[in-house]
Amino acid sequence: xxxxxxxxxxxxxxxxxxxxxxxxxxxxxxxxxxxxxxxxxxxxxxxxxxxxxxxxxxxxxxxxxxxxxxxxxxxxxxxxxxxxxxxxxxxxxxxxxxxxxxxxxxxxxxxxxxxxxxxxxxxxxxxxxxxxxxxxxxxxxxxxxxxxxxxxxxxxxxxxxxxxxxxxxxxxxxxxxxxxxxxxxxxxxxxxxxxxxxxx
Numbered sequence: 001x002x003x004x005x006x007x008x009x010x011x012x013x014x015x016x017x018x019x020x021x022x023x024x025x026x027x028x029x030x031x032x033x034x035x036x037x038x039x040x041x042x043x044x045x046x047x048x049x050x051x052x053x054x055x056x057x058x059x060x061x062x063x064x065x066x067x068x069x070x071x072x073x074x075x076x077x078x079x080x081x082x083x084x085x086x087x088x089x090x091x092x093x094x095x096x097x098x099x100x101x102x103x104x105x106x107x108x109x110x111x112x113x114x115x116x117x118x119x120x121x122x123x124x125x126x127x128x129x130x131x132x133x134x135x136x137x138x139x140x141x142x143x144x145x146x147x148x149x150x151x152x153x154x155x156x157x158x159x160x161x162x163x164x165x166x167x168x169x170x171x172x173x174x175x176x177x178x179x180x181x182x183x184x185x186x187x188x189x190x191x192x193x194x195x196x197x198x199x200x
Contacts, residue, residue, distance in 0.1 A: 012123075013117065014150070015118045017128075018125070018128075019130040019151065019152070020155055021131070021156050023156040023168075024156040027101055029127065030046075030125055033099070033125050034068055035068070043097070044095065045083070045086075047071050049073070070101065079113050080116060092120050093117070093121070095122055099124075099127075100127070101127050101128075102127070103141060108140050108143065110140040114147070130145070135167050135194070159189065160190070160193040163192075164190060165188030165190055166189065166191040167189055168186045169188070
């Protein structure tokens with residue numbers, strides 16, 4: 001994508017992934033980066049999975065209750081459709097920054113969606129769980145880490161011993177991989193405390 005006649009500079013697209021366990025500040029970091037971009041008068045849009053209605057149906061909300069407005073969607077292909085449908089420029093997409101929260105709940109095609117956005121000059125900021133409650137790589141996050149320009153691993157604090165948390169330990173008996181929850185359903189544990197809690 002070359003500079004247009006008005007002299008707009010070429011935008012360097014990139015993919016940034018913020019990952020870790022629950023309660024580690026992933027969404028907080030996403031919101032911080034989004035707010036800085038907004039302050040810099042960049043054109044921003046944030047997406048979240050439609051199934052995540054813990055705090056709000058339309059906002060991305062951190063555990064500390066910081067919030068930004070978002071567009072709830074059910075599939076990752078809808079992200080690309082939204083960006084394309086809200087673009088009037090012929091030189092690339094109209095958005096400078098695309099934020100995606102709880103990205104683990106989107107399908108594997110999110111990787112290609114993010115690559116296409118970044119290849120067209122968009123800064124893509126992704127926040128999500130890298131592992132599920134059984135310490136299994138979660139959804140598209142591992143693949144996104146592989147293609148990302150920058151990966152930030154954040155950590156919660158283990159509620160048992162105070163070490164850096166490794167995993168989100170599920171407190172309720174539900175074997176489904178996807179279970180939207182909070183502190184009554186999950187707790188952050190380090191590797192050793194997780195082994196003790198699960199007898200592994």
